[in-house]
Amino acid sequence: MSRRLRRLPAILLPLVLAGTLAACGDDEGGSGSDDALHGITISGDVGKAPEVEWDGKLEVDKTETTVVTEGDGDEVKEGDQVSANIWIGNGYSQEKAYSTYDEGGKPEQFTASNDLSPVFRDAILGHTVGSRVAVTTTATEAFGESGNSQMGIAPDDSVLMVVDIMDIVVVLDGPQGDEQKAPKWAPDLVVDGDKVTGLDFTGTPEPDGKLRSAALIEGDGDKVTKGQTITVNYLGQVYKAKKPFDESYSREPASFAIGVGQVVSGWDKTLVGATVGSRMIIAIPPADGYGKQGNPDAGIKGTDTLYFVVDILAAS
CATH class of the missing domain: 3.10.50.40 (Chitinase A; domain 3)
Structure with a gap:
């Protein structure tokens, strides 16, 4: 991707x-x-x-x-x-x-x-x-x-x-903080032990074209600031899709700079200001994802709304 x-x-x-x-x-x-x-x-x-x-x-x-x-x-x-x-x-x-x-x-x-x-x-x-x-x-x-x-x-x-x-x-083993009530727009997580393996969209309302984010676990670490390198586990799935298009839980956590255009803008806009230890759920409309061209290599169309769960494990 x-x-x-x-x-x-x-x-x-x-x-x-x-x-x-x-x-x-x-x-x-x-x-x-x-x-x-x-x-x-x-x-x-x-x-x-x-x-x-x-x-x-x-x-x-x-x-x-x-x-x-x-x-x-x-x-x-x-x-x-x-x-x-x-x-x-x-x-x-x-x-x-x-x-x-x-x-x-x-x-x-x-x-x-x-x-x-x-x-x-x-x-x-x-x-x-x-x-x-x-x-x-x-x-x-x-x-x-x-x-x-x-x-x-x-x-x-x-x-x-x-x-x-x-x-x-210091990289956390997983999210660390207080659990929060999931918003109504968010899908349910499918988990296997400590790993997120998918998203269940049963009963999830149609996307409304807005960029949305919420903490499912509010991390007890420092706030992520623009320009930092963060380390995360993540899973991404298109709305109503049966399986993820990408994830890191079965591999190693990923590291990247945040807030500086190295990732899709939906991540830059929602992960800056979140706290280390958080588990974030994000809904990203095309305008904040891959635009009208989508991402054919990942099977993402230009009209698809992307949903991500992101565990913020470190920031430096």
């Missing part, structure tokens, strides 16, 4: 996800030695784009990890949801190849788990919030045998990655 959720940029997927990557790490399996940066100087404050001075072409044949700045926050542990900024340079050309700081400094969120590539996992796990960690590696270890053409990194190039660990985000 396009423009639904903020996913990892495709350009970053081979670096972050483990599937296509070779195993890596220095010979001792830990952080690199004092010369692991091969004469490269990295300066600037954590949370701002790093200033990198190269010492000629970066020549490496293995992956080494160096803590440039050690933060005084909590240590990242297995299973933590981590917010981090990433800067990547091409060691052959000594030029920047990618930076989250070019996108307004909005960090990406990752779960510290075995799903991460060894290159990225070693830059995150065991390090503390507020740290800046640098990794020197080969293009093939970072991105696979083909390198990364989108970043202009060829298979024979070397790579410098700088990771700023911004925060550990």
Whole structure:
């Protein structure tokens, strides 16, 4: 479903996800030695784009990890949801190849788990919030045998990655707060244990073309503000449809920026101001969803009203 959720940029997927990557790490399996940066100087404050001075072409044949700045926050542990900024340079050309700081400094969120590539996992796990960690590696270890053409990194190039660990985000296991009476316009939830599996429209009145939202559980956390990254579980179903067109309860929670146009406007307008821990029910008319064109890939027509249940599990 396009423009639904903020996913990892495709350009970053081979670096972050483990599937296509070779195993890596220095010979001792830990952080690199004092010369692991091969004469490269990295300066600037954590949370701002790093200033990198190269010492000629970066020549490496293995992956080494160096803590440039050690933060005084909590240590990242297995299973933590981590917010981090990433800067990547091409060691052959000594030029920047990618930076989250070019996108307004909005960090990406990752779960510290075995799903991460060894290159990225070693830059995150065991390090503390507020740290800046640098990794020197080969293009093939970072991105696979083909390198990364989108970043202009060829298979024979070397790579410098700088990771700023911004925060550990507390993600709830489910909604947390006070139950509220469901509004008359809302369908019933179909649940299996703690998971929402569908919506039952029996007795639900015809949509009236208005954007509507209500809290089925009023969360006891902070209010969501415009520009924050929120983590949610969700399920979406067209009015009177027999099954959902999309959901996350059978997968992992999804993270995306809210209130800035990265999702359908019906979400931006209703989730900003809701509280963390809330379970929201939302009715979205076409004007606040996919418009007259609908979303054929999801089986959504331009006249369909969309209903969502959204559990707000975190905001940062």
